[in-house]
Every structure is written in C-alpha cells, then in structure tokens.
Amino acid sequence: MATIKEVAARTGLSPTTVSRVINNHPYVDDTKRKKVLKAMEELGYVPNSSARRLRGQKTNTIAVIISRIVNPFFSHLVDAMELIAGEKGYQLILCDSRLNKERELAHLELLKTKQVDGIILASLQNEWKDIEPFTKYGPIICCNEYDKNAQMPVIRCDQQYGGYIGTKHLIEKGHTKIAYSGGADRIQLTLDRRMGFLKAMNEHGLSVKDEWMFPSYYGIEDGKNIFQRMYAMEDRPTAIFAGGDEVAAGIIQEAKRFHCRVPDDLAVVGYDNQPIADLIDPGITTIEQPMKLMGTRAMEMMVDMIKHKRKVVYKKEILPLQLVIRQST
Amino acid sequence: MATIKEVAARTGLSPTTVSRVINNHPYVDDTKRKKVLKAMEELGYVPNSSARRLRGQKTNTIAVIISRIVNPFFSHLVDAMELIAGEKGYQLILCDSRLNKERELAHLELLKTKQVDGIILASLQNEWKDIEPFTKYGPIICCNEYDKNAQMPVIRCDQQYGGYIGTKHLIEKGHTKIAYSGGADRIQLTLDRRMGFLKAMNEHGLSVKDEWMFPSYYGIEDGKNIFQRMYAMEDRPTAIFAGGDEVAAGIIQEAKRFHCRVPDDLAVVGYDNQPIADLIDPGITTIEQPMKLMGTRAMEMMVDMIKHKRKVVYKKEILPLQLVIRQST
DNA sequence: AAATTATCTGAAATCGATTTCAGAATCAAA
DNA sequence: TTTGATTCTGAAATCGATTTCAGATAATTT
Numbered sequence: 001m002a003t004i005k006e007v008a009a010r011t012g013l014s015p016t017t018v019s020r021v022i023n024n025h026p027y028v029d030d031t032k033r034k035k036v037l038k039a040m041e042e043l044g045y046v047p048n049s050s051a052r053r054l055r056g057q058k059t060n061t062i063a064v065i066i067s068r069i070v071n072p073f074f075s076h077l078v079d080a081m082e083l084i085a086g087e088k089g090y091q092l093i094l095c096d097s098r099l100n101k102e103r104e105l106a107h108l109e110l111l112k113t114k115q116v117d118g119i120i121l122a123s124l125q126n127e128w129k130d131i132e133p134f135t136k137y138g139p140i141i142c143c144n145e146y147d148k149n150a151q152m153p154v155i156r157c158d159q160q161y162g163g164y165i166g167t168k169h170l171i172e173k174g175h176t177k178i179a180y181s182g183g184a185d186r187i188q189l190t191l192d193r194r195m196g197f198l199k200a201m202n203e204h205g206l207s208v209k210d211e212w213m214f215p216s217y218y219g220i221e222d223g224k225n226i227f228q229r230m231y232a233m234e235d236r237p238t239a240i241f242a243g244g245d246e247v248a249a250g251i252i253q254e255a256k257r258f259h260c261r262v263p264d265d266l267a268v269v270g271y272d273n274q275p276i277a278d279l280i281d282p283g284i285t286t287i288e289q290p291m292k293l294m295g296t297r298a299m300e301m302m303v304d305m306i307k308h309k310r311k312v313v314y315k316k317e318i319l320p321l322q323l324v325i326r327q328s329t
Numbered sequence: 330m331a332t333i334k335e336v337a338a339r340t341g342l343s344p345t346t347v348s349r350v351i352n353n354h355p356y357v358d359d360t361k362r363k364k365v366l367k368a369m370e371e372l373g374y375v376p377n378s379s380a381r382r383l384r385g386q387k388t389n390t391i392a393v394i395i396s397r398i399v400n401p402f403f404s405h406l407v408d409a410m411e412l413i414a415g416e417k418g419y420q421l422i423l424c425d426s427r428l429n430k431e432r433e434l435a436h437l438e439l440l441k442t443k444q445v446d447g448i449i450l451a452s453l454q455n456e457w458k459d460i461e462p463f464t465k466y467g468p469i470i471c472c473n474e475y476d477k478n479a480q481m482p483v484i485r486c487d488q489q490y491g492g493y494i495g496t497k498h499l500i501e502k503g504h505t506k507i508a509y510s511g512g513a514d515r516i517q518l519t520l521d522r523r524m525g526f527l528k529a530m531n532e533h534g535l536s537v538k539d540e541w542m543f544p545s546y547y548g549i550e551d552g553k554n555i556f557q558r559m560y561a562m563e564d565r566p567t568a569i570f571a572g573g574d575e576v577a578a579g580i581i582q583e584a585k586r587f588h589c590r591v592p593d594d595l596a597v598v599g600y601d602n603q604p605i606a607d608l609i610d611p612g613i614t615t616i617e618q619p620m621k622l623m624g625t626r627a628m629e630m631m632v633d634m635i636k637h638k639r640k641v642v643y644k645k646e647i648l649p650l651q652l653v654i655r656q657s658t
Numbered sequence: 659a660a661a662t663t664a665t666c667t668g669a670a671a672t673c674g675a676t677t678t679c680a681g682a683a684t685c686a687a688a
Numbered sequence: 689t690t691t692g693a694t695t696c697t698g699a700a701a702t703c704g705a706t707t708t709c710a711g712a713t714a715a716t717t718t
Contacts, residue, residue, distance in 0.1 A: 053382070079397070220607075
C-alpha cells in the first residue's frame with residue numbers, strides 16, 4: 001500500500017534517494033540509508049512491481065509453452081525450469097497449449113504485450129512461418145521439439161538416434177517383424193525418431209509392413225488399442241517400438257489380458273523412461289530423455305539471452321539419449 | 330514497439346480516444362473508431378501490459394503454490410486451474426515450494442509486490458500465523474490442504490472420510506491387522522485422514538500397533554522400504570492403508586519381489602487414484618480425489634473473489650471422495 | 659590556494675497506458 | 689426557444705517506480 005513517496009516523506013528525503021537505497025546504488029550517505037531502510041520497514045513498504053516493469057521495460061517473467069502438464073515428461077521439464085528460473089530471479093508462467101494451434105499463438109502474444117521477457121517453446125503446434133513473426137518481440141527458444149526451417153536457438157535430443165538405438169536393440173534380440181507407433185505426424189521430432197527406426201531396419205535388410213506402422217498416440221488407452229489391432233492381424237509382429245512409455249504400458253497391459261507373453265510373444269520398447277516404465281511388470285525397456293538437463297539448459301540459455309540482449313545467434317544444443325534395458329525386451 | 334501516442338499521432342486523434350477504442354468504450358464516432366483500428370493494425374500496436382497493470386492496479390495474473398509439480402496429483406490440479414484461468418483471462422504463475430517453508434513465503438511475496446492478483450495455496454508448508462499477514466494484500470485461498478485455525482476460504486476433500494472408507498473396506502474384507510502409512514505429520518490433511526483410519530478401527534474394536542503406524546512418505550522407494558520393514562516384523566499386518574498410490578505401488582512391487590501375494594498375503598489400499606493405480610498388477614484399490622473439480626472450483630472462486638473484491642467471507646467447500654476398488658484388496 | 663575528483667542529493671522527465679474533468683456538438687423534450 | 693440530455697473529444701493528472709541532469713559539498717591532488 002505504501003509508495004516510495006511516502007517513504008520519502010517519512011524520511012524527509014527525496015524519492016530518488018529512496019530508490020537508490022532500494023537498488024543498492026553507491027553514493028548514499030550511510031545514516032540516510034539506514035533511515036530509509038527503517039522507514040521502509042515501518043511502513044511495510046515493498047516496491048510495486050508493475051511500476052518497475054513499466055519503467056524498466058523488464059518483467060522478470062518467462063513463459064513456457066507445453067502441450068500437457070499432466071504428461072510426466074512435461075512436468076519434469078517444467079520442474080527443472082521452475083527451479084532455475086527461481087534461482088535466477090524469474091517467475092514462470094505456465095502455458096498449456098493442449099495441442100491446440102490457436103492456444104499456442106495466443107500464448108505467444110504474451111511476448112508482444114510485454115507480459116514476459118522471453119518464451120520457451122517446449123511444444124510446437126504451429127509451423128515456423130506462424131511463429132517467426134513473434135521473434136522480433138523478444139527471445140524465443142525451442143526446447144525438445146523443433147522445426148527444421150526455424151532459425152532459432154534449440155535444446156533438444158537426437159531423436160533419430162533414439163529411434164535407431166531402440167530399434168537396433170530389438171533387432172539384436174533377434175526380432176525381424178517389428179511394428180512402430182509414431183508414424184503419421186508433421187512433428188519434426190516424430191519424423192526424426194521414425195527415420196532412426198527406418199535406418200536401423202534398412203541397415204539390417206529388414207522391411208517394414210505398412211500395417212505395422214501406427215500413427216502417433218499418447219495415452220494408455222491408445223496402447224491398448226494398438227495391441228488389439230496387432231492381435232487381430234494375420235501376420236503379427238513380434239516386437240513393437242512404441243512412441244512413449246504410456247503407450248507401451250497400455251500395450252503390455254492389454255497383452256497380459258490376452259495371455260500374450262511379454263517379451264516372449266511380443267517385445268515392447270517405450271520412450272521417455274517415465275516412472276511407470278520401472279513400475280509395471282515387466283519393466284519397460286525404454287529410451288531415456290534427459291528431461292531435467294533439457295529444462296535446466298533451456299532456462300539457463302533463456303536467462304542468458306534476456307540478460308545479455310544478445311543478438312539471437314542461432315545456437316543449438318543436442319543432448320544425449322540412452323537406452324534403458326528392462327524386462328519387456 | 331508502437332505506443333498509444335503513435336497510434337494517436339497517426340490518426341490525428343488523442344491518446345484518450347485511442348484508449349477508448351481499445352477498451353470498447355461507448356461514445357466513439359464510428360468513422361474514427363475504424364480509423365484507429367486501422368492504424369493499430371498497420372503499426373502492429375498492442376497495449377503494453379506493464380502500463381495497464383500500473384494504471385489499472387490489476388495484473389490479471391494468479392499464482393498457484395504447490396509442493397511438487399512432478400507429483401501427478403498436483404499436475405492434474407494445476408492442469409484444471411490453468412484451463413479455467415485461461416478462460417477467465419488470467420495468466421497462471423507456477424510456484425513450486427518444493428516442500429520448503431522459505432520458498433513458500435518467498436512466493437507469497439508476489440502478492441505484496443503486486444505481481445499477482447491472488448494466490449491459491451495448494452500446499453501448506455507454513456503455519457497460519459505466518460501466512461495470515463499476507464492476506465491483507467489480496468485474496469488467498471486454500472485448495473486441498475488447509476489449516477484448522479485459518480480464517481480463509483478453502484476448497485478441499487473430506488480426508489477423514491477418505492481415511493474412514495478405505496479402512497472400513499479393509500475391515501470388511503476381514504482384515505484385523507491393519508498397518509497405516511501417513512502418521513507423524515503436522516499437516517492437517519494427514520491428521521484428518523489418520524483420524525478417519527482410527528475411527529474405523531475403533532468402531533470395530535480393533536487396536537492399532539504402534540509399530541504398524543508409519544510416518545508420511547511419498548515415493549515408490551518409500552513404499553519399498555515400508556514393505557521391507559513390515560516383512561521383517563514378528564507380527565506382520567495383513568493389510569496396509571498407504572498414504573498415496575506411489576507408496577502403495579512401491580509396497581506391491583516389493584511384495585512381489587519377496588513372493589508375498591497381494592492381496593492374499595497383504596492387501597493394499599492407496600490414495601489419489603493416479604494412473605499407476607490402474608496400471609500395475611494387481612490394480613490398486615484407492616481413494617479417488619476429484620482433482621479436476623478441486624482445481625476448477627478453486628480457480629473459479631479465486632477469479633470471483635478478485636472480480637468482486639468481495640470482503641473475504643470465510644467460505645469453505647468440501648468435495649466428495651470415493652473408494653475405487655481394484656485387485657489389491 | 660586553486661583545481662580536480664569523489665561523494666551525495668533532489669527536481670523533473672520518463673515509462674505507456676487509463677481516468678477525470680471540462681467542454682463542444684448534436685439531438686430531444688418542454 | 690430554451691432547457692436538458694446524449695454523444696463525442698482531448699488536455700492533463702495519475703499509477704509508482706527509475707533515470708537523467710545539474711548542482712552542492714567534501715576530500716584529494718596539484
């Protein structure tokens with residue numbers, strides 16, 4: 001409630017001097033500094049952040065756009081970001097696009113209206129051409145997902161490598177009839193992963209049946225669905241590379257229900273290494289993504305870009321992926 | 330980049346009129362209104378939100394304080410809140426106290442410094458006496474957790490009832506030697522739940538062994554730990570009411586490893602009805618909390634309080650809990 | 659002693675919007 | 689025709705801080 005003027009009045013000094021005390025400027029007489037601090041204390045004065053934002057043209061706020069906070073992948077990512085943001089003195093605004101283009105664009109407006117100093121895009125619903133116009137209002141970086149055409153900093157994993165090592169693992173286990181979930185999508189990350197899958201298959205002279213290529217799905221229910229479709233096939237695959245641990249879990253759960261043994265009758269590889277991967281029986285062999293590291297690095301880079309108002313040098317960081325072997329393969 | 334002045338200059342009108350157009354005030358000549366809109370469009374003008382905040386003494390931002398976003402309970406809660414906040418035109422600032430008192434207090438400062446219009450406390454690390462001073466700076470409501478002494482609006486579940494029905498269910502299944510996890514804690518929610526447990530036990534003339542009362546734990550590892558401790562006992566309980574689904578999952582997983590059959594040798598009841606409850610084998614009998622509803626109602630109430638600047642009438646809402654029976658009992 | 663530098667202070671401008679207030683023009687009612 | 693209401697407009701004040709600029713005083717250096 002109290003303003004800087006009231007503090008000034010109470011001390012008989014000017015608002016300028018009070019401001020200097022608040023901001024630890026040099027050249028303030030020590031007696032007066034103490035007087036100001038005392039008055040601030042007594043009045044319960046706290047600087048009004050709206051005024052500071054306006055004058056300073058800075059919000060100390062960063063937005064992160066994700067597609068679903070309930071997805072453990074994103075909640076871990078956001079968790080890491082929130083920690084770093086706090087350490088660096090920034091607030092984090094959570095923006096959930098819910099896989100919706102318009103919502104994503106609406107959230108990007110935050111940068112235009114100066115509600116945030118920068119935006120981390122951890123999910124990408126729009127094409128680069130629709131996002132690009134926003135870059136002139138402040139720093140935007142991609143984290144996890146990316147666009148091939150985008151000239152913007154990005155922190156991500158080598159998804160092609162992920163697809164490759166997962167598939168290779170199945171091949172080494174002796175599988176030749178391998179299904180894949182995560183096909184028909186315009187998301188670069190998905191395309192990369194699929195390319196890795198196909199690369200491994202090709203390298204071993206294995207062909208891929210069209211009917212074994214499932215589109216991108218996310219939930220447990222989708223996994224159950226996929227299993228049923230495979231189960232109904234004449235020529236069943238003996239292994240599947242699922243797009244995520246939840247899908248993998250759904251497949252495994254449904255397989256059990258149909259007395260189809262995992263991994264003997266059907267081997268399953270997941271993605272993300274989420275807690276459930278280690279929880280269900282059998283444990284899911286999966287590709288671990290360094291979510292903490294990705295979130296941390298993205299936030300560090302964002303703060304760095306804001307602080308140094310550095311001309312957006314197109315910078316990319318690619319983090320390692322790892323195969324975690326459990327009992328589902 | 331463009332300001333309201335530039336728009337005014339371009340149209341030959343005053344900033345006042347431009348402002349009227351922006352805010353849909355009546356009494357603006359239609360020709361001029363169109364002229365202004367055109368100029369805004371051409372200049373790519375968007376109102377600066379810091380200026381609006383300062384002048385309007387409103388931030389259109391709400392903070393939610395939770396203890397861990399990676400906990401599915403909270404991510405679902407936040408998910409629901411984010412949705413409603415967006416619908417009502419508010420931004421959501423995510424504050425993760427990480428179970429730390431100081432972090433929680435630091436986040437409450439957001440209200441003091443006018444960075445947010447209100448705060449939803451979905452986790453409570455401090456005592457009411459330390460939180461109360463902040464209430465004079467704006468609306469604060471509790472969601473999920475609460476404090477007995479607190480005179481503040483709260484949306485929560487009847488945890489005592491939850492503890493009661495879970496325990497009663499075990500008793501009805503014929504168990505008399507029932508352990509409980511979630512004991513030594515100063516959190517009201519935990520105390521309530523435990524009271525429900527004890528009430529059910531008393532009603533059936535069952536006594537509770539001290540060594541069967543475990544403190545509050547959260548993770549899978551804690552669950553494993555609890556199982557091992559029970560397993561090592563002379564007099565083993567035949568059932569346990571775990572504080573959460575993760576703990577329950579840990580117990581079940583470890584039980585399997587020791588060839589202890591669930592539910593025959595050990596029945597397990599969880600809490601929250603998280604996805605894993607349905608995923609692991611056997612499925613976990615658990616108490617379902619209406620997280621979506623709780624988040625939704627909390628956000629609606631918060632927006633309502635902000636909009637109507639209503640004197641904080643102490644209002645509480647208690648939402649229903651439900652027993653979900655699966656194979657672990 | 660004069661010149662220079664370092665330390666300290668406040669008036670006024672500024673950030674970019676909204677609101678108040680007063681006044682002008684138009685229209686309707688008495 | 690006068691009065692009153694309705695519609696429209698802009699100058700200036702305001703929100704609450706920070707920054708610029710200029711000036712005063714004290715301390716150092718020549």
